[in-house]
Amino acid sequence: MITVLLFAQLQDSIGKEQIEMEASNISISELKERLKSTYNLPQIDHVMISVNEEYALPGDMLSSGDVVALIPPVSGG
Amino acid sequence: MITVLLFAQLQDSIGKEQIEMEASNISISELKERLKSTYNLPQIDHVMISVNEEYALPGDMLSSGDVVALIPPVSGG
Amino acid sequence: MDKVMFDIVDEPIQVGELIEKVTRREAGAITTFLGTVREWTKGRRTLYLEYQAYKPMAVKMLEQIGKEIKEKWENTEVAITHRVGRLDLSEVAVAIVVSSPHRKAAYEANEYAIERIKQIVPIWKKEHWEDGETWIGDQLEQVPYPDGEPTKIGKGDMS
Amino acid sequence: MDKVMFDIVDEPIQVGELIEKVTRREAGAITTFLGTVREWTKGRRTLYLEYQAYKPMAVKMLEQIGKEIKEKWENTEVAITHRVGRLDLSEVAVAIVVSSPHRKAAYEANEYAIERIKQIVPIWKKEHWEDGETWIGDQLEQVPYPDGEPTKIGKGDMS
Numbered sequence: 256m257i258t259v260l261l262f263a264q265l266q267d268s269i270g271k272e273q274i275e276m277e278a279s280n281i282s283i284s285e286l287k288e289r290l291k292s293t294y295n296l297p298q299i300d301h302v303m304i305s306v307n308e309e310y311a312l313p314g315d316m317l318s319s320g321d322v323v324a325l326i327p328p329v330s331g332g
Numbered sequence: 333m334i335t336v337l338l339f340a341q342l343q344d345s346i347g348k349e350q351i352e353m354e355a356s357n358i359s360i361s362e363l364k365e366r367l368k369s370t371y372n373l374p375q376i377d378h379v380m381i382s383v384n385e386e387y388a389l390p391g392d393m394l395s396s397g398d399v400v401a402l403i404p405p406v407s408g409g
Numbered sequence: 410m411d412k413v414m415f416d417i418v419d420e421p422i423q424v425g426e427l428i429e430k431v432t433r434r435e436a437g438a439i440t441t442f443l444g445t446v447r448e449w450t451k452g453r454r455t456l457y458l459e460y461q462a463y464k465p466m467a468v469k470m471l472e473q474i475g476k477e478i479k480e481k482w483e484n485t486e487v488a489i490t491h492r493v494g495r496l497d498l499s500e501v502a503v504a505i506v507v508s509s510p511h512r513k514a515a516y517e518a519n520e521y522a523i524e525r526i527k528q529i530v531p532i533w534k535k536e537h538w539e540d541g542e543t544w545i546g547d548q549l550e551q552v553p554y555p556d557g558e559p560t561k562i563g564k565g566d567m568s
Numbered sequence: 569m570d571k572v573m574f575d576i577v578d579e580p581i582q583v584g585e586l587i588e589k590v591t592r593r594e595a596g597a598i599t600t601f602l603g604t605v606r607e608w609t610k611g612r613r614t615l616y617l618e619y620q621a622y623k624p625m626a627v628k629m630l631e632q633i634g635k636e637i638k639e640k641w642e643n644t645e646v647a648i649t650h651r652v653g654r655l656d657l658s659e660v661a662v663a664i665v666v667s668s669p670h671r672k673a674a675y676e677a678n679e680y681a682i683e684r685i686k687q688i689v690p691i692w693k694k695e696h697w698e699d700g701e702t703w704i705g706d707q708l709e710q711v712p713y714p715d716g717e718p719t720k721i722g723k724g725d726m727s
Binding site for chain 4: 337340382385387401403404405406408
């Protein structure tokens with residue numbers, strides 16, 4: 256099980272703060288593809304990914320229990 | 333009569349906050365020379381002069397009633 | 410250090426408390442940056458803002474910025490607090506304070522901090538305009554996503 | 569404007585009050601610079617400082633700096649307070665606050681203000697060292713006059 260956290264416009268689009276996904280041993284790219292096809296998320300290509308609160312790369316592999324966050328371009332400050 | 337205000341090390345050297353001088357129609361350069369010979373003030377060459385709270389130039393003329401200040405290099409901030 | 414130097418808060422930011430966090434005898438200069446809610450942006454009126462953060466990661470990223478600053482500028486202390494939730498006009502969204510023996514480093518490090526916040530800290534701003542609302546996608550490149558997807562790309566407007 | 573934006577005071581500076589003076593809806597950025605009393609300067613220990621000002625002229629010169637800033641950076645507001653008298657370690661000698669719609673101008677104008685203060689504002693600092701006292705003649709060129717006359721010239725030490 257992987258937890259996917261949603262923020263900002265993604266949270267508004269999907270209407271949820273987080274999604275639980277049955278998945279393990281998939282890459283971040285694969286996770287992105289799966290989210291893209293399950294939800295209407297064209298903007299996911301512009302989204303950074305963090306795993307357990309650290310920025311991650313597309314090739315990084317996910318394990319069960321990981322907390323992934325979709326991080327759209329930030330606008331703090 | 334011209335009032336000459338003293339600050340910082342000049343005030344400490346001369347031991348006064350101000351000097352009254354019987355003078356009018358003299359230039360700032362002349363005033364400086366007069367102060368230099370009356371008091372022991374070798375550092376007066378490095379001192380800026382203000383007249384009535386505005387910076388003044390060596391050639392500017394002084395009139396009776398003017399308030400002159402000797403302004404050693406500043407060190408605020 | 411026991412003090413919390415990097416924080417995300419829901420309540421108004423107390424600038425004086427932040428300044429105290431970095432005040433010390435080695436310092437001769439303390440710079441503060443406050444990002445405040447501006448009413449007008451390119452002719453469009455803001456009524457209020459709403460900030461959302463991925464809190465634990467945002468704190469980690471602020472800590473990382475602090476670490477970067479200490480590596481780049483010797484003997485600096487940094488504290489940063491970002492507020493989330495609803496903010497009205499003129500309220501402080503972010504406060505950055507830097508102390509240093511000399512002023513040049515205090516200015517440079519402070520400006521570096523706000524630039525890095527806009528790059529890596531997971532915090533998002535929703536503009537509540539007079540005529541609608543928008544999540545601001547990227548302040549540096551100004552990519553707004555008004556309806557949850559990119560529709561237009563404009564020139565950066567950095568506050 | 570009714571508020572006193574440029575001031576010389578004998579009492580501790582209230583930074584929050586200064587920030588309030590420049591806070592406004594057009595601003596998105598407020599920068600603050602605090603010059604504080606540092607303990608160590610090139611291995612020499614300061615016990616406390618004493619500042620003296622030619623008050624009416626100092627206020628005029630601060631006002632002039634404010635005017636220069638408004639000419640150079642559009643839509644900025646500036647407030648500056650300098651304290652005089654005895655100041656202990658870590659106390660604030662000068663506070664400069666600048667508000668602006670955008671942050672770049674707020675940083676630049678603030679740094680400009682402190683540079684100009686060190687050039688034109690008739691305020692003098694007397695260092696009370698552990699081992700003596702010195703009127704600091706010129707911080708930019710660091711010409712101290714320990715006994716009322718120039719004795720040595722060192723490299724600038726700008727705080």
